[in-house]
Amino acid sequence: MKFSEMKYKRLDVKSVLAEYEKITDAVSDAQSFDEVLAAIARHESLLAEAQTMMTLAEIRASIDTTDEFYEAEKAFYDENEPVFEEKLQEFMLALYQCDFVDRLKEKYGELLFINMEMMLKTFSPAIIGDLQRENALVTEYQKLVASAQISFRGETLNISELGKYKHDADRQVRRAAYEAEGGFYLEHSGELDRIFDELVKCRSLIAEKLGFESFTQLAYYRRTRNCYNAEMVKKFREMVVSDIMPIAVGLKERQRERIGVDKLYFYDDVFSFKEGNPKPQGTPGDILAAGRKMYEEMSPETAEFIDFMYSNELLDVVAKKGKAVGGYCTTLMKYKAPFIFSNFNGTSGDVDVLTHEAGHAFAAYMAKDFELIELMNPTMESCECHSMSMEFFAWKWLPLFYGEDFKRAQLEHLADCVTFIPYGSMVDHFQHIMYDEPELTPAQRNEKWAQLEKIYRPYVDFDGLPFYGEGRGWQRQIHIYEYPFYYIDYCLAQTVALKFWALSQKDYADAWHRYTAFVREGGRKTFTQLCETAGIEDPFTAGSLKDAAKTAQQFLENI
Ligand SMILES: [Zn+2]
Numbered sequence: 001m002k003f004s005e006m007k008y009k010r011l012d013v014k015s016v017l018a019e020y021e022k023i024t025d026a027v028s029d030a031q032s033f034d035e036v037l038a039a040i041a042r043h044e045s046l047l048a049e050a051q052t053m054m055t056l057a058e059i060r061a062s063i064d065t066t067d068e069f070y071e072a073e074k075a076f077y078d079e080n081e082p083v084f085e086e087k088l089q090e091f092m093l094a095l096y097q098c099d100f101v102d103r104l105k106e107k108y109g110e111l112l113f114i115n116m117e118m119m120l121k122t123f124s125p126a127i128i129g130d131l132q133r134e135n136a137l138v139t140e141y142q143k144l145v146a147s148a149q150i151s152f153r154g155e156t157l158n159i160s161e162l163g164k165y166k167h168d169a170d171r172q173v174r175r176a177a178y179e180a181e182g183g184f185y186l187e188h189s190g191e192l193d194r195i196f197d198e199l200v201k202c203r204s205l206i207a208e209k210l211g212f213e214s215f216t217q218l219a220y221y222r223r224t225r226n227c228y229n230a231e232m233v234k235k236f237r238e239m240v241v242s243d244i245m246p247i248a249v250g251l252k253e254r255q256r257e258r259i260g261v262d263k264l265y266f267y268d269d270v271f272s273f274k275e276g277n278p279k280p281q282g283t284p285g286d287i288l289a290a291g292r293k294m295y296e297e298m299s300p301e302t303a304e305f306i307d308f309m310y311s312n313e314l315l316d317v318v319a320k321k322g323k324a325v326g327g328y329c330t331t332l333m334k335y336k337a338p339f340i341f342s343n344f345n346g347t348s349g350d351v352d353v354l355t356h357e358a359g360h361a362f363a364a365y366m367a368k369d370f371e372l373i374e375l376m377n378p379t380m381e382s383c384e385c386h387s388m389s390m391e392f393f394a395w396k397w398l399p400l401f402y403g404e405d406f407k408r409a410q411l412e413h414l415a416d417c418v419t420f421i422p423y424g425s426m427v428d429h430f431q432h433i434m435y436d437e438p439e440l441t442p443a444q445r446n447e448k449w450a451q452l453e454k455i456y457r458p459y460v461d462f463d464g465l466p467f468y469g470e471g472r473g474w475q476r477q478i479h480i481y482e483y484p485f486y487y488i489d490y491c492l493a494q495t496v497a498l499k500f501w502a503l504s505q506k507d508y509a510d511a512w513h514r515y516t517a518f519v520r521e522g523g524r525k526t527f528t529q530l531c532e533t534a535g536i537e538d539p540f541t542a543g544s545l546k547d548a549a550k551t552a553q554q555f556l557e558n559i
Contacts, residue, residue: 001335003313008056010073011049013080019046020087027094036100040372043091047373050084052334059339062324063316089123092116109524111226112374118221121210130206137199141481144188144195152180159184159476160325167270167277174267175463182467185475189467192475193442199481204438215435219485224379227526230432232540233488240425240491241455243545247553248419252459254556255415265463278409280351280401284318284344287401291354294397299512305365306358312337314361317353319343327353329360336368348409351401352391359390367522378523380486382530384493388417389515392501396508411559414501417494418552424491426456427477431485446471495539495548496531502551503536 023039023046030036054077061070095104096116105113148159153176155161165177185192200215207218216230256264259274280287288310295306309315314337317327327342338361342353363386367376377383391413398406433448434440440448450471453460462469474480479487503511518534531538539545 001312001337003316003337003339006052006056006332006335008053008060008073010076011053011080013084016046016050017083017087020091024087024091024094027091027098030098030100033100033103036095036098036104040095044371044373047088048333051373052332054081055330055332055339059316059330059341062341063320064322065324066322089119093120096120108372108375111524111526112372114226115224118224118226122218122222124210127206127209130202130209134199134202134206137195137202138482141192141195141478144191145476145478148184150180150184152177166267169271169274169276171261171268171271174271175265175465178267178465178468181476182465182469185472186467186470189472189475192472193445196445196475196481197442200434200438203484204435215438216432216485219435223485223489226379227528228540233428234432235542236488236492236539237425237429239539239542239545240422243549244418245422245456245458247549248422248457249459250553251415251418251556263461264459265461266465266468267463269460272412272415273408278348278402278405278412279346280348281403281405284350287344287350287354288315288317290397290400291358293400294354294394295358297397298393299516301366301516302362305362308365309338309340309358309361314338315340315342317342317344317350319345327357329357329364331364333373336365338362338364348412351394351398351409354401355391355394356387359387362386362390363519363522366516366519370522375524376522378521378525378530379489379527381489381492382518382523382527384489385496385527385530386519388490388493388497389500389518392497393504393512393515395501395504407559411556414552414556417498418549418556421491421494422456424487424494426452427474427480428485428488428491429456430474431480431487434480435484445474449474492527492539495545496536498548498552499536500534502548505551505555 019042023042026039027036030039057070057073057077061067061074064070093116095101096113098104101113145159148157150157150159150162152162152165153173159181162177162181165173166181168174168177203215203218207213207215210218212218212221220229252264252269255272256268259268259271261268282290292306292310295302297303316323317340323343324341325343327340329338329340331338340353340357340361342350342357344350344353360383363383364376370376395410395413398409402409429452430449434445448471453471453473467473467475477487500511500515503514514534514536518530521530521533525533528538528540537544
C-alpha cells in the first residue's frame with residue numbers, strides 16, 4: 001500500500017487496554033496451549049495496529065510540523081503510551097509465568113524469554129520516583145544544550161548551526177568555531193557538572209534498590225545485553241587500543257600531510273581534504289535514482305526491497321519547508337512497511353541515507369513475515385551491523401553518487417570508521433569508570449577523561465582550546481547523559497562492518513551471502529550467535545580485530 005493511502009485513525013485506547021486485560025487473563029487461566037497461542041495472535045494484531053497508528057501520526061507530524069491535526073495526535077500518544085506500555089508488559093509477564101511456558105520456548109526459541117527475564121529485572125514499583133527523577137535530569141541536560149545561543153561572526157547560532165563552521169576550509173574559522181562552542185559549555189560547566197553528578201547518584205541508587213552491584217550491571221540489562229558482559233567489553237577495548245588505535249594514528253598523520261599543516265590540532269580533526277569533503281553529484285532526484293539502480297544491481301533481495309520502498313512512497317528524504325530536522329528509519333508493522341525520513345542537504349550525508357538508513361529498512365523488510373513482532377529486531381549493536389555493513393556493500397556503486405570523486409568518498413568513509421572505533425571505546429570506558437566510582441568529584445571526572453584521551457586518541461592536541469582542552473569534552477557527548485552505556489554498540493557494529501568490508505574486498509558474493517545470513521535471522525539470535533551464523537569471529541574473540549584492521553590499513557595506504 002502507498003504511504004499516502006495508509007488510513008490513520010486515532011487508537012481507541014480504552015478498548016485496546018480492555019482487550020489487553022482480556023488476553024492477559026486468557027493466558028493466565030489457559031487450559032490448553034491453543035488458548036495461549038490464540039491470545040498471542042490477538043496480541044500481535046493489536047500491537048501491529050497500535051504501533052502503526054502511533055507511527056503514522058509521528059511520521060506525518062515530522063513531514064509537516066505545522067500540521068495541527070497530527071501534532072495533537074502525537075501529543076495524545078505521548079500521554080497514553082506509558083499506560084499502553086504497562087499493559088503490554090503485564091501481558092508479557094503472564095506469558096513468562098504461564099503453565100505452557102516450556103512449549104512457548106520450544107516454539108519461539110529460548111531467547112525471547114531470556115530477554116523478557118532481563119527486562120523484568122530492570123523494574124520495580126519501588127523505583128518509579130527515581131526513574132522520574134532520572135528522566136527529569138536528562139530533560140534538563142537536553143534543554144540546556146538546546147538553549148545555546150552562541151554569538152559567532154555577527155550571527156546568533158545554536159550548536160548544530162555552528163557545526164558547519166567547524167568544517168570550514170579556513171583553519172582560523174574552525175578554531176574560532178570550536179572556541180565559541182567550548183565557551184558556551186564552559187559558561188554552563190557548573191550546571192553540566194551538577195546534572196551529571198546527580199544522574200550518576202540517581203542511577204546508582206536505582207541499581208542498588210533493584211539489587212544490582214552497580215548501575216553498570218543494570219545498564220547492561222536495560223540494553224538487553226544477552227551475550228556479553230562488562231568484562232568482555234573491557235577486553236574488546238583493549239584490543240581496540242592494541243590493534244586499531246595505531247592504525248588511526250597513522251591515518252591522522254596522513255590527513256595532516258594531505259591538508260598541509262605542520263601539526264594536526266583538534267579543530268583539524270574533521271577536515272579531511274584541502275579541497276573540501278567529497279559531495280554527491282546531481283539533484284536529490286539523481287541521488288534517489290542512483291540508490292534505486294544500486295539496489296537493483298546488488299542482489300535479487302535488495303531489488304525486491306527497493307522496488308517495494310519506491311513504489312509505495314516509503315521514503316521522504318527531500319528537504320522541504322516545515323519538515324522536522326534530522327533523519328530516521330522506522331516501520332509500519334500493519335503494512336509490513338519500513339519508512340525512511342531525512343532532509344537531503346547536498347552533503348555525503350544524503351548518500352548515507354540510502355546506504356545506512358536503507359540498511360536498517362532492508363533488515364526490517366527481510367523480517368516482515370516473522371510470526372512475532374518481538375522477534376523481528378535483534379539488540380542495538382546488531383541492528384547497527386545491518387546498516388553500517390550496508391554502507392560498505394554499497395561501495396561498488398559509489399561512482400553512481402560521486403562520479404570520479406568516489407575514491408575520496410571511500411577513503412573518508414573507511415578512515416572515519418577506523419578512527420571512530422577508538423573514540424567510541426573511550427566514551428564507553430569513561431562511563432564504566434563513572435559508575436564504578438560514583439563518588440568522583442567533577443574535577444576528578446575531567447581528569448579521567450583527559451587520561452583516556454591519551455590512551456585512545458594520543459594524536460589529539462587541543463591547542464589550549466577552552467573546555468575541550470580541560471578534559472571536559474565528554475560533556476558534549478549526549479549519550480553520556482541521555483543514553484548511558486549506549487555507545488560501544490556502534491563500535492561493535494563498526495567492527496563487524498569492517499569485517500564484512502574486508503571479506504567483500506576478497507569475494508563480494510561470499511561476503512554478501514554471509515551478510516544476508518546475519519540479516520535474515522532478525523532478532524531470533526543474540527549478537528554473538530549472529531556473527532557465528534555469518535561465519536565471522538565476534539569482536540570479543542582474541543585477535544579478532546587484527547585481520548580486518550590490517551586489510552583496511554593496506555587499502556588506505558594504496559589509495
Ligand atoms: Zn543506524
